[in-house]
Amino acid sequence: MNDQISRRSMLFSIASSAAIPAFTKIDIKKNSNLLQQTASPSVQSQDRFSPINPGDVALEGFLGERCRKNERARLLAKNEDELLQGFQKRPGKQAWVGEHAGKWLHAATLAWVYTKDPYLRSKLDRVAAELIxxxxxxxxxxxxxxxxxxxxxxxxxxxxxxxxxxxxxxITYHTYTGDKNALEASRKIGELLVRTFWQPEQGDRKLDLNQRSTHMGMASGSVLEPVVLLY
Incomplete structure (x- = not known):
């Protein structure tokens, strides 16, 4: 018998065994903070573990040098217009072109926390502000x-x-800079997703999240991770 299991089979097994919390029924028209109000009290708890602050880490040797080169040659050198063009002049040139701005913000924020480079922070602030x-x-x-x-x-x-x-x-940018506009923009995204995909048991049926992407909904379903972080 072949004991190996494919990555897809493993992901399906994990997803199918996960417990999905019940949602509290709400009146969308009467409630503004939809994201928070749809959560079950059973999931309102703090994280048990949290990552180490990059500013508390000092990497030396080959890995440390690679991190510094990544900041200088990749994060600082990235063309800002390329990151933002798809949002400023819709539609974007490619179906997934919009993913790069968020990826860059996440990586660049963590790099800035590590290096405290003022040039990178300035670029971070510009990209975040333009995206918002x-x-x-x-x-x-x-x-x-x-x-x-x-x-x-x-x-x-x-x-x-x-x-x-x-x-x-x-969310990463807000976490380490305290920028309130980034948090507000994230909240608005979260509430839009709830309005678009939230499905009460017998109520007004919205779009099916599993049918909004390729790979049998895995791409779209992965949005649940940052939604939980936002909550």
Missing amino acids: TAQKDDGYLGTYSDNAHFGMGNNEQWDVWVHKYNLIGL
Whole structure:
């Protein structure tokens, strides 16, 4: 018998065995903070573990030098316009082009906490501010046209995925800088996702998160991690 298990099979096994908490029924029209109000009291608890602050770590040798080179040659050198263009001039050139801004914000924030480089911090602040400025009033911060939000056309399968990385980047940026605008932008994304995908047991059925991306919903479903972090 073959004892090996594929990565996909393992992920499906984990996902199918996970306990999903019940959601409290709410009136969307009467409540503004949807993200917090849909959480069951059973999941309102603090993390048991937290990562070490990068500023408390000093890496030496080969690894330390690689980290410093990564900051100088990659994070500082990254073209800001390329990161933001898809949000400022929608639609973006590629289906998943919007993922890069959030990824950069996440990595650059952690690098800045480690190095305290003022040039990197200045670039961080600019990119974060411009990204937040591109957010629509309803919380949308993707790179798709107005008539294609969270759709399923050939070029619309990564919209939730893009919001996932924007959440990761903005939450990390807020965590280490205290920027309130980043937290507010994240909250607006979270509430938009709840309005779009929240499905009461017998109520008004919204879009199915599992059907909003390729790979049988794994790409879109991964947004749940930063949503939990936001909560």
